[in-house]
Amino acid sequence: MFAASVSQNHYQILGVAPTAPAADIKRAYRQLVVRFHPDKHGGDIRYEEQFKAVAVAYGILGDPGRRATYDFQLAQAARRAAEAQRQQQQRPVSQHVYGVPMPPPAPLRTRPPAGSRERHYQRIPRQRPAFNRRDWLFTLLFIAGILLFAMAVKVTMDRVSANSNYADGLRAYVRGDWSAAYSFMDETLHFRPDYAPALRRRGELARLSLQDVHAARADFQAALQQPQSRRLTADLLYQLGRCEAALGRATTADFNYTRSLSLDSTRSITYFARGEIRLLDLHQPALAVVDFTTGLSQYQRTGRKAPWRYVQLRGVAFATLARYPEAWADYFRVLQANPTDGRTHFLLGKLAAHTGDSTAACEFYRRALNLGYEYARTAQAACH
Structure with a gap:
């Protein structure tokens, strides 16, 4: 076996x-x-x-x-x-086998010849089989039953193979073996092309591991065509928005983020993603401030530590709106969490320059340059 x-x-x-x-x-x-x-x-x-x-x-x-x-x-x-085989079949009956002659054939035993009274033959008429409508119906039903049974067996085996490959793919996904996980998900979709969980996982692997944004986008769109819960639909729309943002389609990304939040308004990561694209690509700092604030508030309510990168981006949005005190507060919150972040020192320098404090601005530019933030070199050179 x-x-x-x-x-x-x-x-x-x-x-x-x-x-x-x-x-x-x-x-x-x-x-x-x-x-x-x-x-x-x-x-x-x-x-x-x-x-x-x-x-x-x-x-x-x-x-x-x-x-x-x-x-x-x-x-x-x-x-x-x-x-x-042909030579074996054509071997003469008198041929020796292993040195021993074959025995002569036995005489054919027959009965005495038939008399004249027996030699009278009658032709038996050939009867054509009667194949009525009921026979045709049974035949068609039998063929249809065989076809349905074969289809049911194939669907069952495909589903079993798909489930087995999906389970193996999840195990590889958990242990960080991205290549094996992608192969198992791909094999799963070979047997069940419309299996939404496998489409979602393969899309994530394509986006994060293979950096193939187009393939990830296609998988997320295909998964959205299948019925599923509001929470999973919201996650797929968020993932699709990330793909659109990576492809430079800011408006479409913003639309998908908004659809995701309409299904699940507790997704702080979606608020952050939408706030980032509204600030940096759509140039809507006021809306970005609302998104960053909502996402950070959700983090605080759950007792989690706020991601300092989005606090920093909210400070940039405040500075763009000329709300300088709020921008100062956010930048210093970031410095408390990450004192060696050169970009935050550079942003503080720009904020000091906007408020007319050139001395503080030059000092912040110098610190940013010392921390390895090369974008501060041009601004620091203007201080001399």
Whole structure:
């Protein structure tokens, strides 16, 4: 059951026909490798032997040149076997077998010849089978039943394979093996192309690990076509918004963030993302301040530490609106959390310059440059 039989050829090991195209051979190999991988069976030696046999078979059939040579060898072996069988069938009955002569054939025993009265034959008329409408109906129903049963079996097996691959993909996702997780999710969607959880996970992996924003966007859009809870729909819209923002489509990203928040208004990360795009791309600092403030308030209510980057961005929005005292407060909050952030010192320098305090501005530029923030070099040079 587990080890490949010596009489099996490589096509039988992979479970494909000798005329199968290369794509079918590759698909069969990938499925069998996942099924018989020793790590999935606790190092069972029987699965290990089957795994090795599958690898050897694909090593030959996956290479066009080696496959052609192997096909020629199979054809030669088939011809030799057919020739041997033909010679065996044509061997004379008097031929010696293992040095012992064959016995003569026994005489054919027959009855005496029939008399003249018996030799009278009557032709039996041929009767055509009667195939009525009910027979046709039963035949069609039988064929339809077979087709429905085959479809049900295929759907069931596809669902089982998809669930198994999805579970393996989640385990790889949790342990941080992004490449394996993506492969398992891709295999899941091969069996169930509309499986929303796998589309969502593959989209996340494509965006965060492979940096393939277009592929991630397509997966999130496909997942949104499937029915699911409001919370998951809100998360997919947020993910789609991140893809649109990465592609430079700020207006579309803002629209998706807004749709996400209409379904789940407790998502502080969505408020931050929308505030960032409204501040930096859509140039709407007043709306950005509202989003940053809402997101930070939700963090504080849950007892979590506010992300200093979004406090800093809110300070930038306040400074853009000439609300300088509030901008000062946010920048100093950031410095308390991260005193070595050169960008915050640079922003404080710009704020001091806006309020006419050139001495403080130059000091902040100097600190920012000492902390490695090179964008402060031009502004610091103007202080001399």
